[in-house]
Amino acid sequence: MRLTAIPGEWIDRSTEVEFQFEGNTYRGYRGDTISSALWCAEVRLLGRSFKYHRPRGILSLANHDINALMQAGQRLNVRADVEPLAAQQQLTSVNTFGGLQADSGRWLNHLAKFLPVGFYYKAFHTKALFPLWERLFRRLTGLGKLDFDTPHLRTPKDYDFCDVLVIGAGASGLNAALAAADAGAEVVIVDENARAGGSAAYQRGGKADSYTQINALLNSVVKHPRIRLFTSTVAAAYYADHWIPLVDEQKMTKMRAGSVIVATGVFEQPAVFHNNDLPGVMLASAAQRLIYRYAVQPMQSAVVLTANADGYRAALDLAAQGVNVAALIDMRSDHQQVELAAAVQACGINIFHAHCILEAEATADGNGVAAAIICPFDADGNADAASTMRIPCDGIVMSVGWAPTANLLYQAGTRMRFADDVQQFVPENLPEGVFACGRVNGVYDTVHKLMDGARAGRDAAAYLGYGSAGNAVTIVETESPSHAWPVVAHPKGKNFIDFDEDLQLKDFENAVQEGFDNIELLKRYTTVGMGPSQGKHSNMNALRILARLTGKSPGQVGTTTARPFFHPVPLSHLAGRGFSPERLTPLHHQHVQLGAVFMPAGVWQRPEYYAQAGLTRTECIRGEVACVRNQVGIIDVGTLGKIEIYGPDAVEFLERVYISRYANLKVGMTRYAIMCDESGVIIDDGVVARLGEQHFYFTTTTSGAAPIYRELTRLNTLWQLDCGLVNLTGAMAAVNLAGPKAAEVLAPLTELDLSLAEFPYMGIREASVAGIPARLMRVGFVGELGYEIHVPAAYADALWQALWQSGQPQGLRAFGVEAQRLLRLEKGHIIIGQDTDGLTTPLQANLNWALKMDKAFFIGQRSLQIVAQQALQQKLTGFVLDAGYNGTVPQECHLIIEQGDIAGRITSIAWSPSLQRHIGLAFVRPDLAVENGAIAIRLSDGSMVEARIHPTPFYDPKNIRQQHPAQELAA
């Protein structure tokens, strides 16, 4: 039933909203939630429980009514208790078979005795039955139906900044924000609710005082120039350095705060009694929210179960709105709220002290409350089930205690202690820059909350240098707001602790009996707190039960680890707009035009091969290989790391970081370069070119470009040599023009003398190519006459076009990474990371020729001296399959087996068009690395293939082809 207008209600009575639930049409107002609108329409059955499919209604109306999850089109698991009503929404309850009313799954309720605690673990214990249980569980579990056609929402993510972030806009939070802002800090205050004000706006005790007071406070906050207030915004986690993800409907904001005030309040906790989950049994705060936010009468006749002053206030609120409060059941024998008790009695409400509700009696259809069965309850928490009294009602309101919303405090590293006086965990030691106030701090009285908030606000501002910290005040509550044992045993069970997972009191007793007697084990075995509400209404009672069963105090039992996010965050927010940096060479567009098929190489996109109409991938690659071997090819090698080093100590620097010698490298020449780490393991390779006595230009691998430059910069800082490094990786483009006709393509574009005498193999020259300033290196990675041409990136496109045009008469083709891999394999050139691994030394990689151990120092030298004393375990060696072999071809990483033991593994293998057989590189035991010796390779199916050790290079073993420019041969 809708109540008459109430000051502060959230609904807009001028705008009706029509919607459908389970096929029926209902109407609410704008500002209603789905649950409030349905409750107003006298719908009590809002969903089914997860395990037993029991009927469930409103419990908290505070964003953890997990049994009222609904599906709205492609959106699943919509939280009906907080989801604003939307016009024409078509809603269905999740987790039903055949609809909410006729749910065939409800029969599981009668099978509860066969589904004991730890049922999953026990079911899967028998291996043979595993598939059966798996199929069954997959069918029965899961909430909502996922539509795989749901569009990918590009949800934005924001960064934001403030001095002080206040989480929670209740009385203490608002006052904290004001105090911090008054001190000069820029403040952001967030609240997950649609409107700020906190519990003071709905825990009114039948009067308007608290609402008026909080409204005035809120007005001051809104008007303050240094405060920004965000509502409907959840502070979902705490990360180091006060980094808080703020989640609203549209996006996630990563808030970086100078200091943080946690004023998150508390979660009301349910009492435990038989049938405490029936629709109509709800937390007092839920009933009060229904009344004051949505003007909905929670029930017509209520029994209030309480153990604190809040329950008395709830009874007064109900009475003030015309609800017949049939009785107030106080679990305590006495209390100190004399005035409240008098006010309740003045309303004609009977108070039963030292009583409890033994059970809620269900209506005939099982979907509501018919009566509360109460009985005496002693100080030790024992119910006298022999002396019961039946009180007819259609609703039960519970207010027996609270649990702090301390998740963010835990995540921040706060040490908490259990305070017996308020029966909850409170902060004992807060991390630097983190402050707490209000009920999460164990402060409940309204005046005290305001004081505590102001103190926290001043402290948080002072932490940042605004104003000075407030004087510490000792605040003591007159009585505990939480009962130490709000749990009533019942022979029929169904007294629920965890409403997400349908866990009953006996489940905990059985788990502890089975040995799961610490809080972390108990959590995993029972799954308490592992449902969608993450234990917000169950962890505290579970902890109390474990404490009692093990004879410990709640403080000794402790809490489970709190991890981000403490509240579910939509995947659309997490996976919305992602940033995946991608690098493209300046020739990318040329590759696209040539039909390149790209492959990722770290953050780069490189042409794997160039697709040609009517040809397979293999045919395209082999065509590119043939072109390089017979005519001329061009490949974009701009992804190589390119570094320049200047200065008097440049050569000394290179001597230290590479294993070869560069002091004797002549100006105008290049030399292969291997870099090791401190343990002597190869980490990178490239070419070092000497452009002047104090000037070198060198390359690194594509993947090594960034980390190697970073490491070299670190070393330069460490060594304090007189030299400077310049990273030109992105600034210089590079192509490799390779093939017997390479010089014929290049010659028309440059005045550089390309003769062998003037520009020998391994030489470097600076010259103009097509009018572009260029560096040309005579290298032979692919085993043909080759010119690696480096130019400023802006000129890359012009260079490519000039070479392309010049090369057409010679049949120039672009070749990709796959062709290059094959070409270099034929030459026996290694690829770092493919033909080496995280343990490969130059000795194992057959690179002894490059290793100059007589140098004064280089990185890895000392380790290599030690390694050299020991026998080699493996050696990189060439191998070939028989020329006529036509069986399954071994693959990289296939093992070499010798007398049943692993004797090596393949690192590279491919079909060689030049040799007309499969060739490869492999690590093998040195005693097997004998030319023409047989090795056995084990395929994935276990069969063996014989191969023979072959010297490298496989192709052009005397390196003649890369030495002679074509023009000289022609002459």
Add this chain to the structure above:
Amino acid sequence: MNPLRKSPLHDVIARQQPEWGMVNAMPTALQFDQGDSQRSATLGIADLSCLWRHGLKGPRSVEWLETQGIAVPAVNCWAPLADGGLIARLGKTEFMLEDGLMGNTARHIQSLLADRPDGVYPVLRQDAAFALTGAALQQLLRQTCSFNFKTLDAASRPLVLTTMVGVPVTILPQATSDGMLYRLWCDGTYGEYLWRTLLDIALELDGGAIGLNHLILEGKSQ
């Protein structure tokens, strides 16, 4: 058209078919459409890669620059050059000079560095260079960068070396008569990715690409 120089953003910009002009031998988008002015006021992104720039570093770079008559800004600050353009100090001994449309200081410095002055090393700069304008600029920055730009005082000519959508960038704010303009440089190989990403967000914020005409040729910023 077979240009000698090409912007790192050329190909991605070409898909929008702007009106091109040649600036420093580089085809440059002068105008995208009639909406450039409006986008410029809301949230405009322009390619300024055509401006000539060059860098230098080395232990004697500060004194060498002073010898050339260039006022050296403080670390992580920038200063205008006498003939237009700017000098940005990227570290204790590292600088980037960028000419405006008319000046040639950067080009002159580049030629002097060819003589390899002692303790001064040339740094080839082939950046993708952006200009960001408009009222929604801070929204764009907040979605793409974790740095709090609101803490910067543009009058003190600060520059920031940070990352934006995962790309290392150099950013500096400039106060113009039309409001704040942010200059941004990144390695050219990241340029297309950064352009696409910024443009996606800018479009959502009712902004978009703008041509050089709306930045420099109308005399609004340089």
